[in-house]
Amino acid sequence: MHNAITLIPVAGIGEVGVGDSLHDAVLTGLQALPEDQRLRDGDVLVVTQKIVSKAEGRIVAIDHHDPKAKKALVLSLSRRILRERGELLIVETEHGFVCANAGVDLSNVDEGTAALLPKDPDKSAWRLKNGLARSCGVNVGVLISDTFGRAWRNGVCDVAIGGAGIKPILDLRGTTDANGRTLEATEVCIVDELCAAAELVMGKATGVPVAIIRGCPSSWFGDGSVVGDVVRAPEGDLFR
């Protein structure tokens, strides 16, 4: 694990419209990259939720200035409310994610509309992974990222909401540290770290909704579900 990892922004994707092919939009961006940055086997492709949601038609009409309508929309997408303050609702989504306003997003969408989280973000990731295997002949991991706030710390960070071909949690329990002792509590959520890393080259306002992460160890690739593996079961959660 001593090799460098490179984060490559994929610009040139342009606007993704409702119902557009996510695969074709991403491919356009990939083809515009310089030759040496083109997608290849062993890369991880990180795609922001926004363009996935648009392509999948997860857009609804909403009056941005009507707090009641916004709240009703959030509740319709939630399994439970954890906290409420003013217009901010911290909820558990249908998938089990805990986030603000059920991930309903009012920026980078047309006025009078909102983008909802993909219905099944793992499936969205698999669809793109399989599409790229067919069109480009590459075997890559795919992650869908979104921007979540956190408890206890200011500022937002990108995390994974869906994935394909990457083990979400790297289980180091049972391996030993540099002193030969067994490591404790070391299940690393590499998909969240990968999405956080990808955000560094995407930014929020720069029109870069995709990034390639190059140089990941082969041991990170494999099966697993972000929704299934990363969402902490409510009954085991001390903060729900």
Place this chain on the structure above:
Amino acid sequence: MHNAITLIPVAGIGEVGVGDSLHDAVLTGLQALPEDQRLRDGDVLVVTQKIVSKAEGRIVAIDHHDPKAKKALVLSLSRRILRERGELLIVETEHGFVCANAGVDLSNVDEGTAALLPKDPDKSAWRLKNGLARSCGVNVGVLISDTFGRAWRNGVCDVAIGGAGIKPILDLRGTTDANGRTLEATEVCIVDELCAAAELVMGKATGVPVAIIRGCPSSWFGDGSVVGDVVRAPEGDLFR
């Protein structure tokens, strides 16, 4: 912000003993890098808490098999307990960080000892930054990282506990999205994203306690305190 970012692992630092110079240990690793990877202006250097704590002598004797002694140690380092389950305490540390067992670390230390968090991790970062400016003539950002669990999501991720020369929170409020509308809720905690990214090339068991992040936009550099800017004030926190 459309340039690639590279994450470079810094191996070859070897064991850092109690009271060793952090600067000299890091420098040894930096000098072992291939010429084109050597530290340069505009890089961000991420250093794991463990070697900072060791160098600063933040090591105490503790019987790893005595739960009472471990709990007493954790409490002595905490301002308050948020949750308790079995041997796990989620506390607010003296700095204000919310984490498991006040950051007391029993792995990668000698048997019978524990590593505590640095007393003032921002100051630790500034000391290293200034030392590298003197010895290498470089102007870099420095972050101290640690591995924290999170509410609601399985697995741990690295976050920043100290920093020097980097603005912890990138404030995008007031900037506009691709549709010209003002972005909401977009204070990005780039120092946590940078530490998460760095972890990808460090791993937990591989003896790589330092990474260089190359290619960060110049706008990220500046003043700020991780403890001051990233720790959410308890009175504004919905989960404390």
